[in-house]
Amino acid sequence: MRNSLLLSISLFSSVILGACSDEKNTDERLLEVKDEKFSVGLLLPDVGMGDQSFNDLVVDGLLEARDDLNIIWSYRDLETSSSLEDGLEELMAEDHDVIIGVGYTIQEQIEKEAVENPDQRFALIDTVSEVENVDSIVFNEKEGSYLAGVLAAHVSKTGILGFLGGFNDEVIMRFHDGFLAGARSVNPNVQVIKMFADTYSDANVGTAMAATMIEQQADVLYAAAGYTGVGLLQQAQKAGVYAIGVDSDQYFYAEKAVVTSMQKNLDVAVYSYLESLVTNESSVQQVLEFGTENGGVGLSPIRVVSNASELEEKLETIDVPASMN
Template identity: 45%
Template sequence: MRRLLFIILIVLLSACSSVETTQTEDVFSVGLLLSDSGLGDGSFNDSAFRGLEKTRDELGIIFDYREPVDQNFNGKLEELIKDDHDLVIGIGFTAAPAVNELADKYPKQQFALVDAVSDKKNVISITFKEEEGSYLIGLIAGLKTKTNVVGFIGGEDVPLIHNFEQGFKDGVKAVNKDATVLTEYAGTFGDDQIGAKIASKQIEKDADFIFPAAGFTGIGVLKEAQKEGIYAFGVDSDQFYIAEKAVVTSMLKNVDVALYDVVKKLINEEGLTGEQLELGVKDNGIDLTPIRLIQLSNKEQSIIDKAMDKGE
């Protein structure tokens, strides 16, 4: 009798296992390769991760991720590919070489690349008009500076971050031709202490608003700004809670929204293979968080609103 019960139990467990396997196979699966600064950057990576959490909660996908803190982009990306995900995403321009190489090696794998453009037929490229958001930040800095000195701090000295810098400078000069824009690059996205040191130098030169586009390095900038009693701007995600006495607003690069939309379209079999998506203010790819700590006059607010309407 016990043997019979044992056999029945095994059969039932096997049946349940088969059902679970079938269900898992039917669920859309995503693999996410973060940039080398990893989760907890309070910026780009965290935004991407939030996007996949939302797709999991609302669309029922499953996802896994890797953090290439050892710079092993190819190895980590290939791990995700071998896990047989429906979509594998590379975050940041540093992932582009690995995505392009492995897109050739695995032509049947669907990839997405964020913040860089690929010409591979199995790669969806997602870029943002970061200069539009930086322009808006520059307008605020130019309008509200009392010293006529503001600062920009970049992470690595690369074309993508130059877009942030140029947009910021253009915004400042559009409303304040007398303002000086201090600029320095940290050479890294992953060192908050370097960010703090550069911010300190700019503050010594009378900068009263600083805009970092520097990933985790920028966290040090925000904290130093708060420590020294000046204002700063967040980037990519809402960074107000990192330095609540300093962060006036944050320029949002809505990576989370973009990834949610792409996954939703792929689930609905809306072919996106090889497409290049460039998202700005009008596409909900770029935005600002609520302005805090300072007050804009009606005229100043009108300037910001008009720029947003134009998508500048």
């Protein structure tokens, strides 16, 4: 397959698994529910609102759904509640049609509440649940990171790359494994220095770990570490090496260093999911999967390097291996 790497908001605003047997179009179905407000609760992990990345993209999707789909929503994070458990209880008390938990780090809390409240619908972003009343919205990070690795190997002069993960777990290793595979498809001898921050919320840790990688001659750094990764991007710029952002286009954090970002269209995914609920297209458990083929993940525009146009053309021809699925 040939993959479109430059993402836009309009790529797949109605991509969902399954189809509706109703022959009415989406606008007609929306008119039928216009008089009723569909209510959504959102539980954000420790970084909360304002991370300018993962969480804020989810919020962007909710804001668009509010305007287009006639929904109302509220959220809880550690700024609004004393704990995630308390925040979830507060959302439960508000009687939402669906409660969405962001990230695998809060899967345990969501699933516990779901088991105790089988009539309440929940959803988890970035992880798959087997609980019957929990939907799952997931992304193929390996595919997107493979493309990031291909690009990193092309721009590296030392043949040494750096990878910073938030935690050493299955989800973060998907980023690493895809990145490594992509880089080695270009340069079989490439080295990837792998480090873990054990936090998603401390930019200073990202700065320190980036400095360590750079001391070991890494000249392209990739972070899948939330706000911690911002420190890595800024340290890369300070040291005069390249960096690759994650989740959203993070070019503005370090405009002399960020070559591209491995984007997840979380906003579009959230909107698509809510559209499926508001229009009654699904009443059963869903697993919505977003990858390179449907525009769910890919690279933001390539910048900084002098041969950006050439690299974009080269990456447009890449077939991501089936092993990245």
